Every structure is written in structure tokens, then in C-alpha cells.
């Protein structure tokens with residue numbers, strides 16, 4: 106009996122090792138991993154337990170270009186660049202804006218979307234009409250974002266950082282902060298679903314979204330730029346635009 110147990114344990118261990126070798130192989134050669142923060146509609150968000158959105162559809166084209174399957178890792182926005190560097194993910198598609206600071210650690214693809222930072226306030230707030238009125242106020246932002254950078258530049262403002270834009274909006278509704286600075290499309294999206302908040306017309310910046318890869322990863326960068334060009338040339342990009350932004 107003892108012998109039998111020993112044998113079967115050994116057999117099982119082999120099976121596990123074999124399985125992990127096989128899947129290990131599969132992960133590296135048959136998939137490409139997108140890193141994102143899936144709390145940024147309409148670019149990436151959960152539909153049930155599936156992550157979908159504009160960026161996801163672009164990423165699917167990238168996977169097609171590489172002839173592999175797309176895998177998505179949902180990570181805190183702040184941790185995305187690190188996960189590129191540690192090769193936990195192959196590219197980041199997360200409504201990420203190109204900026205000089207990030208360019209030091211990653212390579213960006215061609216830009217695929219022009220965005221801006223906007224101000225969200227409670228619907229009944231008449232005092233905050235634009236950037237000037239944010240001086241000395243409590244401003245909520247998503248940690249590690251360009252919106253956070255903008256808010257940190259506002260005179261005497263107290264910047265409160267959250268893991269997601271949505272969490273910042275919730276705290277604003279609870280009266281803990283005065284305003285939220287967030288990217289334009291997610292802001293519009295949240296306002297559409299919430300009649301207690303409004304988005305101010307005047308935007309604070311103009312930014313270009315691009316897909317980021319680990320510095321020097323020419324293979325994936327080329328596939329991304331090819332995918333973007335393919336989507337634009339085929340008219341598919343316009344269709345996606347219509348689907349997610351209208």
C-alpha cells in the first residue's frame with residue numbers, strides 16, 4: 106500500500122511538472138499579454154467577467170498581427186510600466202498618454218487617440234467653473250496619471266489620490282472632495298451613468314494616447330503600429346470609434 110502511494114505521488118508530481126512545462130511553453134509562444142487597468146470606460150472595462158473596450162479591440166488586432174492569442178492582465182494603473190519592465194506583460198494599452206517622463210522608461214507606438222483632462226463636479230456646484238476655481242480646493246485624481254500631474258500643478262490645491270477615477274467620483278459625491286480631474290471620455294462615460302455629477306466644458310490639457318512596450322521591444326512595437334495602420338486603412342478604426350464614442 107505504502108509503495109503504491111509513493112508511486113502514485115511520484116506519478117502525479119511528474120504529471121504536474123509536465124503540465125507546467127507544456128503550459129509554460131504555450132504562454133510564451135502562443136499568446137501576447139496586454140497590461141491594462143480595466144476601470145477606464147470606454148477604453149477598458151468589465152462586461153460581466155470579461156474585459157472589453159476600445160483598447161481591447163485594438164489589442165486584438167495586435168495579437169492577430171503576431172499570429173497569437175490575446176491575454177489580458179488587469180493591474181493598477183500605477184503598476185503598468187513596472188510590469189512592462191519585468192516582462193509580466195508585453196504591451197500596455199490603457200488609455201495611456203504619451204509624456205516625456207514615461208518616454209524615459211518605455212517606447213510608445215504611434216498615437217491612436219487624442220484625449221484631454223477635464224473637471225468633474227457635483228451637478229449642483231455652481232462655484233467651480235474652470236481651472237482657476239480649483240485653487241485651494243480638494244481635488245480627487247487617479248494615482249499615477251497625467252490627471253494627477255495636472256492637479257498637483259494647481260496652486261494650493263490638496264490632491265487626493267485614488268486607485269480609480271470612479272473611486273474619486275464616489276468620494277466627491279460623499280462630499281469629501283470638491284472636484285475630480287479625469288480623462289475626457291471616461292469622465293463623460295461616468296457622467297452618463299450618474300445624474301449627480303457633471304463634466305465642465307473647458308478642458309485642461311490635450312494628450313495623445315499610445316500603446317507602450319518595454320524599451321527596445323521592436324517586435325511588439327512594429328506589430329502594434331502595423332495593427333493601428335491596418336485598422337485605419339480598413340475603416341475598422343472608424344467603426345470602433347463610432348461604437349465606443351458616439
Ligand code: GLN
Pocket residue numbers: 142145182199200201202203247249250251252288
Ligand atoms: N491618460 C491618463 C494617463 O495616461 C490616464 C490613463 C488611465 O487612467 N487609464 O495617465
